[in-house]
Amino acid sequence: MRQSIIDFIFLWSNYNKFLRSHGREYAVILLGIFSQLIFYILYPLIFKYIFDQIVPNKDFDQLVAYAVGIVILLVTCGFGAYIQTKYMAHVGGKILSDLRSQMVSKFHNLSFSFYAGVDSVDLLSRFSNDMDKLENSLTRALPSLLESILITIGCLVTIFFIDWRLAVSAGILIPIGFSANSILGPREDRLNSESRQQKNSMLMVVSDFINSWLLIRAFNDKVHVKKRFDLSNDNYTKTSSNYSYCSNITPVFSDYGVNASLAVIVVVGAILTMKGALTAGSFIGCFALLRKVADGSAKSAKNYTTFINALRPYKRIQKLLAEEEIAGDRHDSVELYPLKSDIVFKNVSFGYGAGQLAIDDISFSIKKGNSVAIVGTSGSGKSTLLKLIMRIVEPSCGSILYDGINLDLASVASVRRHSSMVLQESHVLRGTIVENIRYGSDGISDERLYDAAERAGIHDFITQLPLGYETVINDRGSSLSGGQRQRIAIARAFAHDPPLLFLDEPTSMLDPINEAAINDTFTKLTGGRTVILVSHRLATSRDFDKILVLHKGKLIEEGNHHELMAMDGFYRTMWDKQNGFMISAEGNAKITPERLRLIPIFSNLELQVLSDLAGQFDTEAFEAGVRIIQEGAPGDKFYIAVRGNLKVLKKDPDGREVELAVLSDGDHFGEIALMKSVARTASIEALSHTSCLSLSRERFNRLVGTQPELFKALTEAMAARFTA
Numbered sequence: 177m178r179q180s181i182i183d184f185i186f187l188w189s190n191y192n193k194f195l196r197s198h199g200r201e202y203a204v205i206l207l208g209i210f211s212q213l214i215f216y217i218l219y220p221l222i223f224k225y226i227f228d229q230i231v232p233n234k235d236f237d238q239l240v241a242y243a244v245g246i247v248i249l250l251v252t253c254g255f256g257a258y259i260q261t262k263y264m265a266h267v268g269g270k271i272l273s274d275l276r277s278q279m280v281s282k283f284h285n286l287s288f289s290f291y292a293g294v295d296s297v298d299l300l301s302r303f304s305n306d307m308d309k310l311e312n313s314l315t316r317a318l319p320s321l322l323e324s325i326l327i328t329i330g331c332l333v334t335i336f337f338i339d340w341r342l343a344v345s346a347g348i349l350i351p352i353g354f355s356a357n358s359i360l361g362p363r364e365d366r367l368n369s370e371s372r373q374q375k376n377s378m379l380m381v382v383s384d385f386i387n388s389w390l391l392i393r394a395f396n397d398k399v400h401v402k403k404r405f406d407l408s409n410d411n412y413t414k415t416s417s418n419y420s421y422c423s424n425i426t427p428v429f430s431d432y433g434v435n436a437s438l439a440v441i442v443v444v445g446a447i448l449t450m451k452g453a454l455t456a457g458s459f460i461g462c463f464a465l466l467r468k469v470a471d472g473s474a475k476s477a478k479n480y481t482t483f484i485n486a487l488r489p490y491k492r493i494q495k496l497l498a499e500e501e502i503a504g505d506r507h508d509s510v511e512l513y514p515l516k517s518d519i520v521f522k523n524v525s526f527g528y529g530a531g532q533l534a535i536d537d538i539s540f541s542i543k544k545g546n547s548v549a550i551v552g553t554s555g556s557g558k559s560t561l562l563k564l565i566m567r568i569v570e571p572s573c574g575s576i577l578y579d580g581i582n583l584d585l586a587s588v589a590s591v592r593r594h595s596s597m598v599l600q601e602s603h604v605l606r607g608t609i610v611e612n613i614r615y616g617s618d619g620i621s622d623e624r625l626y627d628a629a630e631r632a633g634i635h636d637f638i639t640q641l642p643l644g645y646e647t648v649i650n651d652r653g654s655s656l657s658g659g660q661r662q663r664i665a666i667a668r669a670f671a672h673d674p675p676l677l678f679l680d681e682p683t684s685m686l687d688p689i690n691e692a693a694i695n696d697t698f699t700k701l702t703g704g705r706t707v708i709l710v711s712h713r714l715a716t717s718r719d720f721d722k723i724l725v726l727h728k729g730k731l732i733e734e735g736n737h738h739e740l741m742a743m744d745g746f747y748r749t750m751w752d753k754q755n756g757f758m759i760s761a762e763g764n765a766k767i768t769p770e771r772l773r774l775i776p777i778f779s780n781l782e783l784q785v786l787s788d789l790a791g792q793f794d795t796e797a798f799e800a801g802v803r804i805i806q807e808g809a810p811g812d813k814f815y816i817a818v819r820g821n822l823k824v825l826k827k828d829p830d831g832r833e834v835e836l837a838v839l840s841d842g843d844h845f846g847e848i849a850l851m852k853s854v855a856r857t858a859s860i861e862a863l864s865h866t867s868c869l870s871l872s873r874e875r876f877n878r879l880v881g882t883q884p885e886l887f888k889a890l891t892e893a894m895a896a897r898f899t900a
């Protein structure tokens with residue numbers, strides 16, 4: 177009970193704060209509520225007077241005057257009720273609209289760690305479920321609650337002046353009639369919250385179904401996902417029907433309780449009237465007032481529950497609004513002009529959370545008009561470095577200087593104005609293709625837009641669509657291939673034609689021919705423009721002015737291709753790993769014997785044997801999401817990734833798959849399968865369109881089986897590798 181009062185005061189004072197910001201309308205609403213109070217008190221008193229004074233005296237003139245009075249009262253108070261309802265709906269709508277708008281603005285400024293820890297269904301439910309509860313509480317329950325409380329108290333006080341005994345019996349008995357509310361209220365609240373949580377869990381499964389339908393279909397995993405859905409559906413059905421039952425039965429108990437109380441009061445009133453202690457008019461007037469007390473109490477109880485039910489949703493919304501934001505513009509922020517000289521990183525570090533640093537004490541400089549590549553293994557911090565240059569995240573220490581101006585002093589809008597970025601995941605937005613390419617800058621002419629699409633190699637595809645550039649793409653862009661989405665993102669960057677161009681793996685989803693054509697365009701673009709390209713494919717940035725090599729968040733090597741090759745370090749190893757492959761126009765891959773020798777198990781083989789072996793490989797292409805190897809399944813092939821990204825997954829003791837590593841161009845896997853049939857120790861799944869060279873055990877045996885010496889050497893090499 178005490179907690180309930182504290183919650184009520186908390187919510188009321190918060191609503192009051194909102195309402196006070198609409199002072200004039202709030203005053204009208206209060207006036208409207210007050211007019212209801214006047215009406216419900218005066219109305220029974222007029223009846224009492226008519227029956228006690230006018231009827232016994234047969235005073236027709238006074239009756240007419242009172243009838244006119246009733247009409248005036250009805251019109252005035254009816255108008256009050258109308259205005260109150262209208263203003264409340266208007267003000268409530270405005271307050272809720274402001275809250276929604278604050279929430280959406282907040283989304284723009286929330287940190288990466290917030291998005292990493294939150295589920296989209298949960299966020300959406302703040303807009304639907306939570307906002308609905310708030311709307312009910314603020315625009316419907318609050319005014320009715322105020323009105324019914326005031327009317328109940330007002331009527332009780334009036335009864336008191338007519339006959340204190342009736343007022344005392346009503347004051348004691350009617351609250352007893354409502355005991356069902358205080359008993360069942362907390363249970364209803366708990367069930368309400370449980371039901372919401374179960375509903376969200378169910379929606380998350382539905383969202384997985386929609387967003388991952390391809391993966392589910394690829395693994396024919398419908399049974400498993402359907403089981404998850406059935407379980408969450410059952411749980412939701414159970415809690416929601418319990419909640420419905422509880423919320424419907426509470427008013428029934430209350431109603432009967434109040435009617436029982438009323439019956440007792442009427443009996444008391446009848447006894448008093450029969451004993452002559454109460455006039456008939458007073459009894460009738462009191463009875464009308466009592467009905468209003470009972471009605472008012474019933475309404476108060478119902479509205480109180482609806483009102484207080486918004487407490488949790490309101491707190492959730494406030495929690496979201498209070499989330500820590502990434503730094504925006506400072507009060508003394510300055511406009512950034514197109515780059516004149518250079519961008520300098522001075523001892524910059526950054527971490528997404530409390531854990532390891534994603535960027536660790538990095539210093540370098542980029543000259544205006546240069547092309548700079550950021551290369552390194554997966555997870556080395558390449559995308560993070562781009563986010564720092566774009567001011568999407570801020571360094572935790574060190575500084576980034578644009579022409580000597582500290583980037584955290586520059587206004588975010590001016591940073592964006594002079595730059596454009598192709599993100600690693602090619603995002604498209606719900607809307608037409610034109611809107612997607614123009615995104616962020618409405619001033620782009622049609623000619624420039626078509627030219628950008630042409631250069632991104634997507635114009636022909638778009639014009640073949642029935643609606644051409646006006647074709648509507650859904651939010652996930654699922655009507656487009658990964659490569660088409662990526663080309664739309666590239667067209668967007670070209671159309672904006674900025675002096676600074678940031679590209680994060682812009683061609684990872686494209687086939688070799690398209691990739692070469694677009695890289696050619698990027699190279700042409702670099703004239704006068706500063707281009708910073710993240711790519712794990714080193715051939716793309718071979719001719720760039722500068723290459724930054726990242727490893728575990730640190731800048732380990734820096735220079736142009738020739739300087740880095742001469743260093744004979746990490747870059748050189750990566751380069752050697754990625755080279756030695758040829759891909760024909762049809763997409764068939766080949767490996768050179770020299771490149772094959774770099775694979776440890778083949779390192780001691782003669783070049784002639786390696787050459788024979790190279791001829792035994794087949795090319796296999798996998799789309800993103802396709803599982804190449806399933807943990808536990810018997811293995812019979814060895815793979816070398818020629819182009820593309822793959823992830824390595826392994827089940828933990830609870831049977832959940834955990835990502836262990838990401839493989840890319842030149843990596844190999846599954847070599848043990850060449851020697852014997854053993855269960856795969858991990859799963860491998862394509863992250864992007866991937867071309868692999870594969871060698872089956874059967875073919876391998878055909879080649880080496882006839883040469884016992886060779887087989888022995890390979891077995892030893894394999895044993896050495898797996899004991900290493």
Ligand SMILES: Nc1ncnc2c1ncn2[C@@H]1O[C@H](COP(=O)(O)OP(=O)(O)OP(=O)(O)O)[C@@H](O)[C@H]1O
Nearest residue numbers: 288289292528534553554555556557558559560561
């Ligand atoms: N939003 C995030 N929240 C928490 N950690 C993150 C987030 N994004 C990246 N990281 C972590 O920061 C590190 C660097 O990530 P980043 O995306 O910069 O790597 P990358 O070099 O671009 O990798 P890839 O080649 O796979 O794209 C990784 O360890 C990654 O797990």
Ligand SMILES: [Mg+2]
Nearest residue numbers: 558559560600
């Ligand atoms: Mg990345």
